[in-house]
Amino acid sequence: MNLEKSIVTDIQSIIIKARESAIRAVDHERVLMYWQIGKRIFEEDQAGEERAKYGSQLLKFLSDKLQPQYGSGFSRRNLEWFRQFYRTFPITSALRTQLSWTHYKSLLSLNSQEKLEFYLEEAVKNNWTSRQMDRQVASQLYERLLLSTDKDKILSVARNENHPTEPKDIVKDPLILEFLGLKQEASYFEKDLESALITHLQEFMLELGNGFSFVARQRRIHLDGDDFFVDLVFYNRLLQCFVIIELKTHKITHQDLGQLQMYVNYYDRIERMAHENPTVGILLCLEKNDTVVKFTLPENSNVFASKYQLYLPTAEQLSREIHNEILKQKDKENE
Incomplete structure (x- = not known):
């Protein structure tokens, strides 16, 4: 009985892992597809120059052509996301296989490169789902950590360059x-x-x-x-x-x-x-x-x-806390 139970458990584990790997592989292929589309749009649109008017016309033209055949996933807004995706991650080797397109869309919404890099590294290291990562962004984890340590140290921990020592x-x-x-x-x-x-x-x-x-x-x-x-x-x-x-x-x-x-x-x-x-x-x-x-x-x-x-x-509350913390640190330095 124990042997039968063991082999069933083992096979169930194999199936679950294979399915998870297949889902990750499909997600990554989708990410690569969006990156390649963004790259092609960027090359056509920019050609080394900022031509906003032409870019807007191009996105509308592509959306009108692609949506009837491939669906709403190729709307003008999504095409803009793809272009921004390529501009933010111009090297494919920087893309992480653990992250889905939903992860990347959330990362693209962040207002600084430091925050983007921090959440990207933390999401990979902790195997966060996109929902978990969004929750950490909403709770302003990065800003809260700045209350007690410096920006470079946060990023170095996120990159696995060092671990907490104190x-x-x-x-x-x-x-x-x-x-x-x-x-x-x-x-x-x-x-x-x-x-x-x-x-x-x-x-x-x-x-x-x-x-x-x-x-x-x-x-x-x-x-x-x-x-x-x-x-x-x-x-x-x-x-x-x-x-x-x-x-x-x-x-x-x-x-x-x-x-x-x-x-x-x-x-x-x-x-x-x-x-x-x-x-x-x-x-x-x-x-x-x-x-x-x-x-x-x-x-x-x-x-x-x-x-x-x-x-x-709120952003205002956190801003006040950071300001107060800076004042506290200055007071300590002056003691």
């Missing part, structure tokens, strides 16, 4: 949790937040970033007759360390930070193996006070406070 490199602030469906103004408890995160664990790990794997929920710690329960425990394989996340639905206090520091100490002294790096603690809270964090924790602490939002930030 705990602060894996901590995002804020974390965007709009996928939970919780209302900012509604009344909910920490257990409700925790349950929602577990229900949407895949989305939460996508938001946390690279290298995270889930370990435990409500991990019991017994200390000399007293029991404590750690909300969420993860492991980050890039830093090779445990990551403990405590959830608070209020503005953090020094007691909250002290509690998390105790959990971090426990994992460092009891759970951590000799080859692993020190444990990281993240206090995920609705509102934080940077001054309380600064004076509660030692300077070399691996405990961090990160705010969470239950909605996607």
Whole structure:
């Protein structure tokens, strides 16, 4: 019976992988076709010069000829996408077989080369679907990372040129949790937040970033007759360390930070193996006070406070946060 079950499972796996490979191959051929069409249009349209009027006439002419035979996929607007696609990726070797045309259309909508390159590399590295990539763009992952690190470092990590080397490199602030469906103004408890995160664990790990794997929920710690329960425990394989996340639905206090520091100490002294790096603690809270964090924790602490939002930030909100962060950094430099 076990042998029969094993061979069925193996064959099912072979079929699934073959089908996935076939779908990827078809998608890539479609991407190459659109690239070649864009290249031909660009060559005819530009001829080394900007001739916008002729270009507009050419696209309309091609659309009128192609749509009756090949469908709406060759509308004037789509032909414009193909031309832009070639102009953005003029070398075919730069195209990634893992990405579909839907991925590329979203990338072409980005307003800077740095952002495009970042999301392209991250989508490939993390095997994001186009929907997952769109969600990361909508949550402004690139801009949020700029709050805590520099542009070159973000791109170097995205290109796999280097990996996070310090705990602060894996901590995002804020974390965007709009996928939970919780209302900012509604009344909910920490257990409700925790349950929602577990229900949407895949989305939460996508938001946390690279290298995270889930370990435990409500991990019991017994200390000399007293029991404590750690909300969420993860492991980050890039830093090779445990990551403990405590959830608070209020503005953090020094007691909250002290509690998390105790959990971090426990994992460092009891759970951590000799080859692993020190444990990281993240206090995920609705509102934080940077001054309380600064004076509660030692300077070399691996405990961090990160705010969470239950909605996607607007561009204006994020711009204000980046501006405020720049001012904070300048104040630190002047101290």
